[in-house]
Amino acid sequence: QNLFICNYKFEGRAKPVIRMINPTPEEIETLMMYRLVGFYNRKYDNHIIYARSQGYSNAELFNLSCRLVNDDKNAYFKNAWNVSYTDIWDYAAKKQSLKKWEIELKIHHQELGLSWDKPVPKNLWNKVAEYCDNDVIATEAVWNATQGDFLAREILADLTGLTVNSTTNTLSTKFI
Numbered sequence: 001q002n003l004f005i006c007n008y009k010f011e012g013r014a015k016p017v018i019r020m021i022n023p024t025p026e027e028i029e030t031l032m033m034y035r036l037v038g039f040y041n042r043k044y045d046n047h048i049i050y051a052r053s054q055g056y057s058n059a060e061l062f063n064l065s066c067r068l069v070n071d072d073k074n075a076y077f078k079n080a081w082n083v084s085y086t087d088i089w090d091y092a093a094k095k096q097s098l099k100k101w102e103i104e105l106k107i108h109h110q111e112l113g114l115s116w117d118k119p120v121p122k123n124l125w126n127k128v129a130e131y132c133d134n135d136v137i138a139t140e141a142v143w144n145a146t147q148g149d150f151l152a153r154e155i156l157a158d159l160t161g162l163t164v165n166s167t168t169n170t171l172s173t174k175f176i
Contacts, residue, residue: 001062002119006031006049007132011140017133021125028053035085039098039139042087042165043076044068050080066117086164088139091153092146098135101142110134 006020008031020027028049038045044065051064067075089095102109112131114120120128143150150164153171157164160174 001117002058003125003128004048004052004058004061005125005129005132006052007129007136008034008036009136009140011037011143017136019129019133021129022058023052025053025055032083036083037086037088037139037143038084039135039142040087040089041084042081042090042167043071046083047075047077047080050077050083082163082165084165086150086153088142088146088150090167091149091164092142093149093152094146098138098142101145102138105138105141105145107138107141108134 004022006023006028007017008020009015009017020031023031032049032053047068048061048065051061056064064075096104099109099111110131112128114124114128153164153168156171156175157166160166160171162171162174166174
C-alpha cells in the first residue's frame with residue numbers, strides 16, 4: 001500500500017538491475033519508451049505502470065493491483081495493453097509461473113515472505129527490491145529459454161500483420 005517498486009534491466013548486459021522505488025510518473029514515462037518484455041505483463045504490469053504514468057498514487061496503485069488480481073474487467077486501461085513489446089507468458093508454449101520456470105531452469109528461486117496486502121516497513125524496502133531484482137533476472141532467463149517460441153510468435157505476427165504483443169488467441173484467430 002505504501003510502496004511501488006519497478007525494476008528493470010537491459011537485455012544481455014551484466015550491469016545490475018535498475019531499481020526504481022516509488023518512481024515518479026515522469027520516470028515511468030521514460031521507461032515506457034523502451035521495448036519492454038515482461039512475464040504476464042499484459043494483464044498486470046502494463047496497467048500498473050500505465051496508471052503510475054497517469055499520476056496514480058501508491059494507494060491507488062494498490063487498489064488497482066487488487067482489482068487486476070481479481071480480474072475486474074473495469075480495472076484495465078485500453079491504452080495499457082500495448083505498453084510492452086511482448087509478454088513471455090502469452091507467447092510461451094509452456095504455460096507456467098515464473099517461479100516454476102526458475103525451478104525448471106535451475107536458477108535462483110526466491111520467495112519474499114511478506115504479506116502483499118500490508119504496508120512494507122521502510123527498513124524492508126531493499127529486501128522487496130532484491131526480490132524484484134530476482135524476478136527481473138529470472139524473466140530474462142525465461143526470455144532466453146523461449147526464443148524458439150518467440151520466433152514462432154514473430155512469424156505468426158508477420159503472417160497476420162499484427163504485433164508480437166498481440167495475444168496468441170488474437171493472432172491465431174486472425175490467421176485462421
